[in-house]
């Protein structure tokens with residue numbers, strides 16, 4: 001039996017591993033993909049403290065992973081399929097897809113969030129054939145092409161700016177009359193000649209034959225409908241917490257895990273850190289901070305068990 005299992009090796013999980021190892025906790029991190037989380041799909045990170053110049057997302061995460069490993073953290077490539085509290089033994093059973101279950105006295109859930117889908121006709125059909133959720137991964141396929149980015153938050157603005165390195169034109173389609181992203185990004189977007197904002201508009205469908213050829217838009221104010229010819233559509237319209245395996249009684253109406261300021265849920269020994277929790281600002285620095293807080297709270301919990 002492990003003292004602690006950390007589920008997810010994004011910034012929250014890796015930070016929890018770093019703090020947990022330094023506290024002397026017997027822990028293991030499980031990760032269904034490569035360590036690094038969503039940051040691996042980020043071209044450059046400009047707002048993580050300590051880096052004067054922008055750092056590529058993959059590089060920042062390789063530093064965090066290597067730091068956790070140097071401290072002795074074991075990171076295992078497996079996917080959690082379910083989590084069950086064993087009341088009789090005051091511990092957790094973590095079922096692993098295609099493997100033996102793990103047992104632990106405490107668990108930190110750090111499985112992050114996934115980008116939301118638009119849910120319009122053509123989206124699923126053209127995913128991978130012009131529809132993408134990762135400009136860092138796919139922008140190079142659109143060299144000299146016309147693209148649309150859908151969304152108005154930080155991620156949409158950042159990804160639109162990144163796309164202009166390849167695409168000849170980027171329409172930035174937003175349902176409101178102003179973007180939500182931070183002022184600095186808004187300024188860069190509005191000053192970039194390759195980006196054309198399309199305000200007050202919602203995407204009704206993504207159209208094409210075999211690949212994306214256009215998107216159908218509806219203007220929310222006038223009701224006017226139009227078709228915009230594009231070769232690719234990049235969708236950044238919000239996040240959904242990856243909490244399907246977490247007991248419903250500790251989730252809020254948005255499916256986020258409810259925690260206190262020490263990242264404790266109301267279930268003993270169960271903690272949550274990073275993008276999946278309530279009130280998260282969904283940024284790397286916040287996820288790393290949550291991971292540290294959760295690891296130290298888990299340490300106190302484990303000490304309490306040892307004393308009991």
Ligand SMILES: Cc1cc2nc3c(=O)[nH]c(=O)nc-3n(C[C@H](O)[C@H](O)[C@H](O)COP(=O)(O)OP(=O)(O)OC[C@H]3O[C@@H](n4cnc5c(N)ncnc54)[C@H](O)[C@@H]3O)c2cc1C
Nearest residue numbers: 008010011012032037038080111112274275282283284287
């Ligand atoms: C395109 C994009 C650009 C961004 N740019 C920035 C930026 O410039 N600056 C910034 O601060 N933030 C940025 N963010 C947000 C930032 O990436 C997140 O806030 C941060 O990654 C959250 O960390 P996390 O550890 O909570 O979750 P995640 O990074 O989502 O990591 C969760 C990990 O859990 C794993 N996992 C999920 N389910 C399971 C399971 N069942 N079993 C095992 N493992 C599982 C996942 O594979 C993943 O590795 C960006 C996000 C995106 C998508």
